[in-house]
Amino acid sequence: MSNSSIDKASVVNRYLPAQLVAKENADAFAPSNIALCKYWGKRDVELNLPVNSSLSVSLAHLGSHTNISHSDTGLDRVRLNNKDLSLDSNFSRKVIAFVDLFRRGQKIALTIDTRNNIPTAAGLASSASGFAALVLALDEFFSLKLEKSVLSAFARMGSGSASRSIYTGFVRWDMGTQADGMDSVACQLDSKWPDLCIGLIKVSSAQKPVDSRSGMTRTIETSKLYPSWPEQAGSDLITLEQAIAEKNFSQMGACAEKNAMSMHATMISAWPPLVYWLPESLAVMHKVWQLREAGVAVFFTMDAGPNLKLLFEACSHSVLQAEFASMEVVRPFSD
DSSP, X not given: OOOOSSOHHHHXXXXXXXXXXXXXXXXXXXXXXXXXXXXXXXXXXXTTEESSOEEEEEEEEEEEEEEEEEOTTXXXXXXXXXXXXXXXXXXXHHHHHHHHHHHTTOOOOEEEEEEESSOTTSSSOHHHHHHHHHHHHHHHHTTOOOOHHHHHHXXXXXXXXXXXXXXXXXXXXXXXXXXXXXXXXXXXXXXXXTTEEEEEEOSOOSOOSSOHHHHHHHHHHHOSSGXXXXXXXXXXXXXXXXXXXXXXXXXXXXXXXXXXXXXXXXXXXXXXXXXXXXXXXXXXXXXXXXXXXXXXXXXXXXXXXXXXXEEEEGGGHXXXXXXXXXXXXXOTTOO
């Protein structure tokens, strides 16, 4: 990981008017996303530029709603899931620092109210949907009317995976090569897959002990397996795009599961080891493997957290719901 000589503020400033004109309020929603080809590792810490391109599918109605309005106290106010947070909290500091990229010292005290309908910081990409919703709300609040690619780049500065949550459906995030990162943006794929289902297995809603940013740093600095990761991720991305285009579920599911396990292998080989799994996580993995041996077409993927996401088609829904009674099922492409 390298530190950038380019700061976020200078990049954002290029796309903003000299004087901001604020509306009364603005509201935006962004979906969470589940990476089928993972992003793990940064080539630039300041700008959140990845070492590899990635690919995800959105979680439809699951994500973050963010409302921005004027604060009547003259001070910023940050709310999360209907609770006021201390401005000294980690969440508040991150949100306010990001909003300051747009305010640039202009005295506009705001209330930023975020509501997640997924567990926060538990490996279900709440930061991705949160920063994407914040960027979309800022664009509306200040009437910026920025291109989606620019919004994707800005969201990435808050949380890497947020670049993908600007869009819905299948989304590819290109790593880019430019120093300022403005080519490291996501784009929506044309493919739709109406029968595709994602089953959310919530092993734990607790905040994970090591955040993704810290986990990436530790992995890159200490894992002997990590150097092979970017090449594999690049190969997996090609396989996944082909499988999606051809609606080859077995190929897509197998590649997504292998990609997730390979990413976790780099974490486990870090020192101290990064093990985001809980015993219940491993039990779900074994059950998925047993079901597959029995002829059920189901695969799993995992981000940096204990919760699993099952990949299957609608024809397998009933048998999997019987096996995983508490599973919440999302169909990203159903109307």
